[in-house]
Amino acid sequence: MRPTFASSIAAALLIVFGGAALGLIANAAAPKGIPVVTPPLPAAAPEISFEDAWAAFDDGSAVFIDSRPMEEYRDGHIAGALCVPYDDRKDHVESLRREVPRDRLVIAYCDAADECESSKRLSGWLLIQGWKDVRYFAEGYAAWRDAGLPVTEGEQP
Amino acid sequence: MTTRRIAFALRLFLGGLLVYASHDKLFDPQPFANAVDNYQILPYSLVNMAAIxxxxxxxxxxxxxxxxxxxxxxxxxxxxxFAVFTVALVIAVLRGLNINCGCFSLEEGAEKVSWLAASGRAVLTAAGVFVTLSSLQTDWPAAWLKKPRREKE
Incomplete structure (x- = not known):
């Protein structure tokens, strides 16, 4: 029997739905299976206090991530912080994976949490991406700078 | 080499390529879900379903x-x-994304999105059209039992 275009469409649908069904079954059975519907981003990771953020900076146990736009980062940021603008976060995920171990304390900040939401959102997104110990620093860059703590300007090294 | 033999070889090549591309995503969909999400094309809630x-x-x-x-x-x-992959790669390149292609490997340092990667998928799309059209001209469903037939002179 020579195949017709209609029978080929039917076969294609069978392959697509059959494949998807196999995927769902395998995902349900696999130890590394994931939720079928992507869970919504958590509103935010837990907050970290100013004192604890400073302590983590001082002993070098944390990686600070600046969630503000690149221009604001260039104008000044917490010394050593990485630049991951919230709107461009997916562009930076590969380099973050290379540079920041998943079990490292990660602290996201923007200007101040009552003025910007990006650090909260970024902290939630980082949790979804697999970093286990993420916090957001509510007081943000403004409070850090005004306290005279280490800041730098310019591009990310 | 006849057209039929080329179609036969291309069919095996595309089949092998698809099997190879899928092998390390089958039972660990999270890294692939991340790769799909990085393209920022699908609604967030559908990313996992696509990766599964x-x-x-x-x-x-x-x-x-x-x-x-x-x-x-x-x-x-x-x-x-292949057509969808081509379009996704073109969109990613036009957006200036610096992300992994997620095509054959999810390892770090794997192929990045690029015009070259998009061109490769466009060629594969054309190959897919060729294989589809040539397959429509063979007996079915037992074509696989037969050797590639000689074209009539």
Whole structure:
């Protein structure tokens, strides 16, 4: 029997739905299976206090991530912080994976949490991406700078 | 080499490519979900579903192409997938994203999105069209039992 275009469409649908069904079954059975519907981003990771953020900076146990736009980062940021603008976060995920171990304390900040939401959102997104110990620093860059703590300007090294 | 033999070889090549592309995504979909999410094309809630289903559709399609079972339908699915991958890569390049392609490997340092990667998928799309059309001209469903036939002079 020579195949017709209609029978080929039917076969294609069978392959697509059959494949998807196999995927769902395998995902349900696999130890590394994931939720079928992507869970919504958590509103935010837990907050970290100013004192604890400073302590983590001082002993070098944390990686600070600046969630503000690149221009604001260039104008000044917490010394050593990485630049991951919230709107461009997916562009930076590969380099973050290379540079920041998943079990490292990660602290996201923007200007101040009552003025910007990006650090909260970024902290939630980082949790979804697999970093286990993420916090957001509510007081943000403004409070850090005004306290005279280490800041730098310019591009990310 | 006749057109039929070229189609036969291309069918095996595309089938093998799809099986290879799917093999490390089948039972660990999270890294592939991240790769899909990085493209920022699908609604966020559908990313996991795509990451769960796509590798298995690739695997089934690849096996059908290799075995010659439902070959025209598998050719259609392969063509559709390669076309979608091409469009996704073009959009990612136009947006200036510096992300992994997620095509054959999810390891760090794997192929990045680029015009070259998009061109490669465009060529595969064309190959898929060729395989589909040539498969429509063979007897079915037992074409795989037969050797490639000689074209009439």
């Amino acid at each position: 289903a796509l590798p298995w559709i690739e695997m089934v399609t690849g096996l059908c192409l290799i075995a010659g079972v439902f070959a025209p339908g598998a050719g259609l699915v392969a063509t559709g997938m």
